[in-house]
Amino acid sequence: MKLTLRIWRQSSPAEKGRMVEYPVEDISPDASFLEMLDVLNEKLIADGEEPVAFDHDCREGICGMCSLVINGTPHGPERNTTTCQLHMRKFEDGEVIDVEPWRAKAFPVVKDLVVDRSPLDRIIQSGGYISAPTGTAPEAHSVPVPKADADRAFEAAECIGCGACVAACPNGSAALFLGAKVTHLGLMPQGQPERWDRVVNMLETHDDAGFGGCTNTGECSVACPKGISMDVISRLNGDMLKASVGGKKKR
Amino acid sequence: MAVTGGVLVLFLVAHMVGNLKIFMGAEDFNHYAHWLRTMGEPAVPYRTLLTVLEVGLVVAVVLHMWSAVSLARRARAARPVKYEAKKKSHAHGYATHTMRYGGVIILLFIIWHLLDLTFFVVNPKGGDASPYERVVADFAPERWYITLFYVVAVLLVGLHLWHGIWSAFQSLGLRSLRNEHTLRVLALTVSVVLTLGFLAVPLAVTFGWVS
Numbered sequence: 001m002k003l004t005l006r007i008w009r010q011s012s013p014a015e016k017g018r019m020v021e022y023p024v025e026d027i028s029p030d031a032s033f034l035e036m037l038d039v040l041n042e043k044l045i046a047d048g049e050e051p052v053a054f055d056h057d058c059r060e061g062i063c064g065m066c067s068l069v070i071n072g073t074p075h076g077p078e079r080n081t082t083t084c085q086l087h088m089r090k091f092e093d094g095e096v097i098d099v100e101p102w103r104a105k106a107f108p109v110v111k112d113l114v115v116d117r118s119p120l121d122r123i124i125q126s127g128g129y130i131s132a133p134t135g136t137a138p139e140a141h142s143v144p145v146p147k148a149d150a151d152r153a154f155e156a157a158e159c160i161g162c163g164a165c166v167a168a169c170p171n172g173s174a175a176l177f178l179g180a181k182v183t184h185l186g187l188m189p190q191g192q193p194e195r196w197d198r199v200v201n202m203l204e205t206h207d208d209a210g211f212g213g214c215t216n217t218g219e220c221s222v223a224c225p226k227g228i229s230m231d232v233i234s235r236l237n238g239d240m241l242k243a244s245v246g247g248k249k250k251r
Numbered sequence: 252m253a254v255t256g257g258v259l260v261l262f263l264v265a266h267m268v269g270n271l272k273i274f275m276g277a278e279d280f281n282h283y284a285h286w287l288r289t290m291g292e293p294a295v296p297y298r299t300l301l302t303v304l305e306v307g308l309v310v311a312v313v314l315h316m317w318s319a320v321s322l323a324r325r326a327r328a329a330r331p332v333k334y335e336a337k338k339k340s341h342a343h344g345y346a347t348h349t350m351r352y353g354g355v356i357i358l359l360f361i362i363w364h365l366l367d368l369t370f371f372v373v374n375p376k377g378g379d380a381s382p383y384e385r386v387v388a389d390f391a392p393e394r395w396y397i398t399l400f401y402v403v404a405v406l407l408v409g410l411h412l413w414h415g416i417w418s419a420f421q422s423l424g425l426r427s428l429r430n431e432h433t434l435r436v437l438a439l440t441v442s443v444v445l446t447l448g449f450l451a452v453p454l455a456v457t458f459g460w461v462s
């Protein structure tokens with residue numbers, strides 16, 4: 001395949017950055033999007049130019065490290081798919097493809113397509129955990145969990161924290177990420193002790209990081225490579241109301 | 252947004268039902284307008300309850316706008332560098348994207364509408380006529396552009412409610428996977444009924460069914 005890439009180049013956080021055009025040739029339709037970028041980078045290195053920096057790790061769709069807004073859509077055109085699992089056969093031969101980093105005030109560009117997603121880690125630190133006694137693992141059946149709750153919690157736990165929801169949101173909100181964490185932990189008996197403090201503290205950290213407020217547009221769910229449904233945001237809002245207006249928050 | 256929006260939806264339902272009284276004739280409609288002002292008498296003086304409701308409405312509208320403006324400002328601040336690629340939307344669709352500018356147009360409509368039928372400044376019949384005469388004069392065929400403006404505004408209100416009602420349940424934490432379908436149907440039904448109900452009066456006057 002022959003393609004024209006328009007890639008965001010920015011050498012440092014302070015530099016202004018711009019879109020640069022790169023033609024690429026002989027791309028296998030079976031290559032992943034990241035492998036296609038590898039081919040470009042090999043050529044750039046051979047030509048003595050600076051390769052394009054982009055995030056990646058597992059390349060099997062489970063770590064949440066890859067990103068990229070491809071033709072205006074986070075993780076590209078294929079639904080429920082991370083960029084590393086997206087293949088070039090989803091594009092037309094000769095296509096012009098725009099490649100940009102996640103855009104959010106809370107996610108400053110580090111270099112080229114790499115952004116700093118540590119605000120998501122800070123949100124987790126402020127409440128995305130449970131207090132568990134250490135020692136021998138307890139008998140698994142000693143804590144009964146209704147099957148429906150276990151399933152919903154598991155679906156929410158699929159969130160890999162990639163930040164595509166923020167990149168897709170017209171408000172730059174991380175509500176889907178927050179909702180996934182609050183739902184995942186809040187549905188399980190082990191998550192109950194911190195449940196009301198968790199939602200208040202995580203939301204506070206979220207707002208302080210400069211993310212926007214949710215207006216229920218639904219762009220996040222569509223962009224989410226794990227297809228996490230927006231009802232987790234309803235649960236987030238419900239828990240938040242019970243914790244704040246309902247006075248359930250303790251500390 | 253959800254709570255103030257809910258108040259406004261309740262107002263719209265009452266307002267639509269009141270408007271439809273015009274189909275029962277001039278006397279009924281004028282009597283209804285009079286009753287709005289004498290509600291609660293003699294326990295409370297003339298126009299007390301109506302004034303209370305009006306103050307409540309103003310508060311709801313102002314808070315609704317204030318929340319919308321703060322959310323829009325936060326959104327702008329949250330993405331200082333825009334995407335180069337053309338923005339693509341993959342979610343819910345049209346109604347969701349009209350919320351912000353649609354809301355502004357609805358506000359302009361409300362201002363006109365109050366000047367028209369509450370303060371009579373821009374009404375062809377003015378303050379000396381009866382409410383019925385004012386409405387009939389408003390939507391006379393030769394004033395088709397006013398009718399058109401009302402129709403466009405009411406359609407925008409319909410779109411606003413279609414997304415807004417569903418969104419309010421989501422914001423109050425009352426939506427789940429199980430009731431998702433019910434809520435969508437409810438939002439659509441309420442918006443369609445309100446839209447048709449509000450459209451009926453101006454169109455009926457313009458086409459001469461009410462005169």
Ligand code: HEM
Nearest residue numbers: 270284287305361364368369386401405408449450452453
């Ligand atoms: C298109 C059909 C509509 C007609 C024929 C209509 C008619 C009227 C009339 C006759 C009044 C004056 C009532 C009185 O003085 O007793 C009124 C008041 C009012 N209308 Fe409408 N209306 C329509 C749609 C709307 C819509 C869509 C909204 C909101 C977005 C709205 C908001 C208001 C408000 C806020 C008042 C003032 C209420 C008060 O001061 O008590 N109207 N309308």
Ligand code: FES
Nearest residue numbers: 057059064066084
């Ligand atoms: S690189 Fe791990 S999810 Fe894409």
